[in-house]
Amino acid sequence: MTTAAGLTTVTIRRAADTSALITAADLPPARHFVDGTFVEGSADRVIDVVDPCTESVIARIPEGTAEDIDRAVAAAVAAKGQWARLLPKERSELLHTIADRLAANTELLSKLESANTGKPLAVSTDDVGQAVDTFRFMAGALRATTSMAAGDYAENHLSVILREPLGVVGVVTPWNYPLLMAAWKIAPILAAGNTLVIKPSEQTPLTTLKFAELVADLLPPGVLNVVNGYGAVVGARLAEHPDVNMIALTGSVASGRAVARAAADSLKRVHLELGGKAPVVIFPDADLAAAASSLRVAGFWNSGQECGAACRVLVHASVAAQFVDQLVSEVRKLVVGEPLAGEDVEVGPMVSKAHFDRVTGYLERAKKEDVRVATGGGALDGPGYFVAPTVLADVPEGAEAAREEIFGPVITVETFTDEDEAVRRANDVPLGLSASVWTENARRSHDIAARLDFGTVWVNSHLVLASEVPWGGFKGSGYGRDLSVYALDDYARTKHVMHNHGR
CATH class of the missing domain: 3.40.605.10 (Aldehyde Dehydrogenase; Chain A, domain 1)
Structure with missing residues (x-):
């Protein structure tokens, strides 16, 4: 369908036979599990x-x-x-x-x-x-x-x-x-x-x-x-x-x-x-193509319902237009659909009607604040709780969409002009779970990573996890x-x- 922004066409790929995903025999017992066995609840x-x-x-x-x-x-x-x-x-x-x-x-x-x-x-x-x-x-x-x-x-x-x-x-x-x-x-x-x-x-x-x-x-x-x-x-x-x-x-x-x-x-x-509101700080010397490709996954994995998602880009003003073009190009390639609609499906629905309403509410308010919808921007035709993969550009400092955890397939893009501003604005959110820095300058990467107030900071990557290393945040x-x-x-x-x- 065409989104409210009128900028891109997104089609939900539907499975030919959704009943093939699971059978009644696949379901677990619909009870509590206590003391080694499944038991009925105390209420009806x-x-x-x-x-x-x-x-x-x-x-x-x-x-x-x-x-x-x-x-x-x-x-x-x-x-x-x-x-x-x-x-x-x-x-x-x-x-x-x-x-x-x-x-x-x-x-x-x-x-x-x-x-x-x-x-x-x-x-x-x-x-x-x-x-x-x-x-x-x-x-x-x-x-x-x-x-x-x-x-x-x-x-x-x-x-x-x-x-x-x-x-x-x-x-x-x-x-x-x-x-x-x-x-x-x-x-x-x-x-x-x-x-x-x-x-x-x-x-x-x-x-x-x-x-x-x-x-x-x-x-x-x-x-x-x-x-x-x-x-x-x-x-x-x-x-x-x-x-x-x-x-x-x-x-x-x-x-x-x-x-x-x-x-x-x-x-x-x-x-x-x-929760998290992960800033992605992109400096002028960064590999913009690699950053855009990485955010296609790190921003939209699990439909953006991910506390470490790369959801808040802070990009240097001198390369912002170029980066937004590359990011939008990547995001428009995402395949939205049901689990059985193909192995190449990358983005599914929001988990519930309540969460779907929450995410689309953020998008509607962002449009009223004159935030530019570079791609996506709204709900997709049902059934199901699908939202178009979205990039919001030219987002002003302090905007709701850039400060609060939307927890959906939405990336916001802001700009900065110097390192101190980038660090200040990256840290100026109540959450401190994860962040990433994109630069080819090794000294800068060490310095900026140390100044960011987040439990995990990636350099030239995002949302890479391993069982051997800790995961957790600071602040809220x-x-x-x-x-x-x-x-x-x-x-x-x-x-x-x-x-x-x-x-």
Whole structure:
């Protein structure tokens, strides 16, 4: 269709037979998973799970209650002692077995994820691969933890540093990467010797429930528990529960604040991976073609529903027009469609009607502020919650679209004239998750990266992740780290034991 801007034509590629994506047999049990088995909820209410490509209901899950959380936490408490006492080698071998089980079910999990979220199959398959790698990395890392050397730091007293499990960890995961974000939490939590209760997003619970089904015979009962439901009820109870030792959330800033407040009374640890508004700072000497090509992926991966997305370009005024032309050329090549519409589909729908309305609302307000729509700019004809891949150019400093996390297939472009202005404006957002710098000047790249107030800064690339390196933000993007050995540290506690050996 032609967008409201009248600048480009985008056609949603539709699958000939959407029923071929998943069958009823592929769906997990529509229940909670507690103490090693699937159980009914304490209430009769259910939540519809909707396919965002067709707007049809594909499953109904129980709407969890505080009572359901209490039951799951009790199971996790009962299981924590035995799980914590396992040798690192034993836990490692179990995590490797989980990775093997996930890898063997890659196609099933990928299709289930795409059916629930609308993701292109290439994105869902990548998610499963990264989830497998997360478990493999943590399986190895837990056998090689390091700490300060034991020794006498006070006369005749030997100090030994121990790393212990926290106990029970509550987890709240988001709708944009249901399986992968669950893996980012579950793998280090189990590796560190904890048990857990996880609440997946009520919009995208299917792969988390399928994960529980696939590994039910591998983990002792109570080690992993899944309770469905809404954050205001189930998430809040999990955060405030006195027997939960830590609450870990990946989600919005508003959700992070709510969880932190609920956790305050019991003084439990809080781990927050929240939103992002990643600046992409492009200097005049940058390889503009490479930057535009990279942003085609980094700005629109997972339909831009990505907290590290390259969504806010700050480009030097002298090359801005050239760069916008190259970026628009790349974006117009993106293939929008349903998961089964072809292996080359790159952009799917927004995950829900509410999020679709949110994203299109930002676009409508940007047009009213006279922001130039270089390509895209609005909704695409339904069914489904599709938005045209969009580039907003000539965006003034302080504009809503350049400051707030749109979380959709939208890149904004601003200009700057000198380095100090670029750094100031890049940092002038409340979020601090990730950023990138584009320049061929090595000295400049080191200097600018050091001055940017973000947890991850890429140089001449964007949105490249690895299990060995940490992921997490500063400022309003939260605290704590996912991936890497830093995640293992987050889910453990340090104990100092001092022995008087004087004679």
